Amino acid sequence: RHTGDVGVVVEHCKSSVLVPALSSDPYNSRPDVGVVQRLESPIIGLKNFNNWVKSVLITRFGHPALEQSSVSGPLPGPGRMRMARGKVLDLGCGKGGDMTKWAKAHVKELCGADIAAVSIDQAKSRWEGLRGPRFDASFAALDCYTQPISKAFTPAQLAQPFDVVSMQFCMHYAFETLQKARCMLDNVTRYLRPGGVFIGTIPNADLLLEHLGNMPPDAGDLSFGNSVYKISFENRQRPIYGHKYWFFLQDAVENVPEYVVQWDNFVQLASEYGLTLLYKEEFHEVFQEHQEHPEFKPLLVRMKVVDEEGASAMDEDQWEAANIYIAFAFEKR
Numbered sequence: 070r071h072t073g074d075v076g077v078v079v080e081h082c083k084s085s086v087l088v089p090a091l092s093s094d095p096y097n098s099r100p101d102v103g104v105v106q107r108l109e110s111p112i113i114g115l116k117n118f119n120n121w122v123k124s125v126l127i128t129r130f131g132h133p134a135l136e137q138s139s140v141s142g143p144l145p146g147p148g149r150m151r152m153a154r155g156k157v158l159d160l161g162c163g164k165g166g167d168m169t170k171w172a173k174a175h176v177k178e179l180c181g182a183d184i185a186a187v188s189i190d191q192a193k194s195r196w197e198g199l200r201g202p203r204f205d206a207s208f209a210a211l212d213c214y215t216q217p218i219s220k221a222f223t224p225a226q227l228a229q230p231f232d233v234v235s236m237q238f239c240m241h242y243a244f245e246t247l248q249k250a251r252c253m254l255d256n257v258t259r260y261l262r263p264g265g266v267f268i269g270t271i272p273n274a275d276l277l278l279e280h281l282g283n284m285p286p287d288a289g290d291l292s293f294g295n296s297v298y299k300i301s302f303e304n305r306q307r308p309i310y311g312h313k314y315w316f317f318l319q320d321a322v323e324n325v326p327e328y329v330v331q332w333d334n335f336v337q338l339a340s341e342y343g344l345t346l347l348y349k350e351e352f353h354e355v356f357q358e359h360q361e362h363p364e365f366k367p368l369l370v371r372m373k374v375v376d377e378e379g380a381s382a383m384d385e386d387q388w389e390a391a392n393i394y395i396a397f398a399f400e401k402r
């Protein structure tokens with residue numbers, strides 16, 4: 070990892086020296102369980118479904134040849150020529166769980182950053198052990214919400230702009246403050262080429278706030294959920310930034326503080342960074358929209374979201390938990 074500073078002035082990011090990995094970060098302390106143990110997870114159906122949604126996003130928006138038809142016209146068919154989106158920036162890449170998806174998308178180069186140094190080491194190992202199509206990759210431990218990515222990647226690594234920036238299940242942590250959200254968006258857009266795409270998955274604020282609004286006035290515990298997940302608000306105030314809640318997901322996330330991403334505010338802020346909305350859907354909608362697609366239907370079986378007979382690997386509670394999230398794509402003007 071290189072921590073050279075190219076001297077770029079990043080207005081909203083602190084320019085102190087890169088300090089990787091907060092030891093208190095919850096993602097630093099989660100063991101990398103490996104494929105075998107992951108299969109035994111009680112929520113494996115939900116995990117597989119989340120991966121399928123990410124595959125759909127990456128396939129639909131990670132291939133320039135499909136850009137026009139997939140965005141404004143009918144969904145692409147499986148036989149269409151696939152051209153690689155050359156260069157990808159994966160912010161909050163974690164242990165590199167999307168690496169195989171990017172390999173299948175035939176990317177040429179991937180830069181991955183995450184605040185958790187332990188996860189970055191695991192991502193590197195995963196990349197080294199990758200079978201199938203190879204691509205260049207570099208990984209760096211970086212707080213992407215307070216530090217510019219120029220602290221983590223060399224000028225040479227950033228010289229050619231990115232075609233895609235991906236933030237999966239992690240962007241909402243930036244909405245603790247406006248400053249962090251701006252730093253995150255600066256990192257997303259500064260090295261993204263015009264016409265490049267920003268994709269991500271975040272909790273659905275409308276759903277969270279609807280639940281909060283439906284809680285009885287005398288409720289002491291501002292929580293909702295089921296056997297799989299629990300979301301607990303601290304109070305009823307609804308600040309645009311720093312609207313904190315605690316999230317628990319069985320076998321995945323121990324009570325972690327997260328922040329509501331109010332959608333309209335996010336779209337407005339993103340437009341200040343030259344991003345125009347292409348796509349936004351709840352996960353249930355992503356499923357409805359793609360479940361019969363000639364490419365994504367068989368993928369549901371291959372990724373073990375459904376079995377050969379079409380029976381879901383998720384029970385009702387997992388299916389409900391799946392719809393906490395929305396998927397989105399923006400294009401840089």
Ligand code: SAM
Nearest residue numbers: 096161162163166183184185212213237238239
């Ligand atoms: N994107 C990966 C995936 O989809 O498998 C990991 C998702 S995990 C739920 C959230 C990730 O966000 C963790 O790896 C965590 O370390 C990372 N994260 C949280 N805050 C961050 C920050 N300030 N900068 C960079 N990464 C951060």
